[in-house]
Amino acid sequence: MTTHSPSQDARLETLRAWLGTQGFEADSVTPASADASFRRYFRAVRGGTRYIAMDAPPEHNDNHPFVAISQRLADAGLCVPEVVLSDLTQGFLVLSDLGSTHYLDALTADNVDPLYQRALDAVVTLQSAVDTTGLPVFNSERLQTEMTLFSDWYIGRHRELTLTHDQTQTLSATYALCIESALAQPGYFVHRDFHSRNLMVCANGEPGILDFQDGVIGPITYDAVSLLKDCYIRWPEDLVDKHLRHYHAACVSAQLTDADYPTFVRWFDWMGLQRHIKVLGIFCRLKYRDGKAGYMHDLPRVYSYVQDVCTRYEALAPFAQLLRHPGADPHFSS
Incomplete structure (x- = not known):
């Protein structure tokens, strides 16, 4: 079972609060996945549409390359998550959801x-x-x-x-x-x-x-x-x-x-x-x-x-x- 430290749970609450300040009132925010880095991913559902909320603490991740390269790949016609919202100072992004099947x-x-x-x-x-x-x-x-x-x-x-x-x-x-x-x-x-x-x-x-x-x-x-x-x-x-x-x-x-x-x-x-x-x-x-x-x-x-x-x-x-x-x-x- 995966457990989260109090600091991680505090970041999740901060993420939820940030979504609210962006006018993104999610019906639910549930864990989607984690990876080998310090990033975590949550599936946020709003009005029946699914998004991915990414928690990438800026002390561990420089998130500017993610945003920039995402656009370069999209411009080349490749299928990548669209960056819907971002606050790179806090390390929060909302992305389009490409599904659940790896x-x-x-x-x-x-x-x-x-x-x-x-x-x-x-x-x-x-x-x-x-x-x-x-x-x-x-x-x-x-x-x-x-x-x-x-x-x-x-x-x-x-x-x-x-x-x-x-x-x-x-x-x-x-x-x-x-x-x-x-x-x-x-x-x-x-x-x-x-x-x-x-x-x-x-x-x-x-x-x-x-x-x-x-x-x-x-x-x-x-x-x-x-x-x-x-x-x-x-x-x-x-x-x-x-x-x-x-x-x-x-x-x-x-x-x-x-x-x-x-x-x-x-x-x-x-x-x-x-x-x-x-x-x-x-x-x-x-x-x-x-x-x-x-x-x-x-x-x-x-x-x-x-x-x-x-x-x-x-x-x-x-x-x-x-x-x-x-x-x-x-x-x-x-």
């Missing part, structure tokens, strides 16, 4: 193909039509900082391992290879968390896109690997390859890349390695720093993605050896 709730073997095709088509639109003026660049420093989460929170805090000098060098070399591959790719708008928990099944058939406020200019394969190598659901390799081929062809057709498919697959694999290394660290940080242990159930899936990529590339043999250390493998302990 991709993760809806996906089955029977519908994965059309749902993923629409989602990957949306990625191509993100990359070809979204205005990226002034957005941060996903550069080597940002990529390195993300992977350091693996060293600090997965290796150091969760597994309580002290690496040897050679093992530390192996990690550094692996990180450098991931960065080299990422920077070799053409750069476009990147959502950074384009996966089944941030996509909604909308009535018009298009994917509703959530949690886009951290968008950057980054590698072409990043959002595709977030979806196809999802941290919350796994699909057979032949299905992943089928959709990756579709996405590659769409990118070539849109003149986003002229890379051949083997090159594209290598980019995809190494981008996935970078992302999943980061996620292993983030899930552990969520548990130990933020008290959100639920993400640990997904740790073995993410770890298996890392292991799988290591078997495909000789350059990753030293990193694969490090992962075989009993203390580093989640299958050796809970």
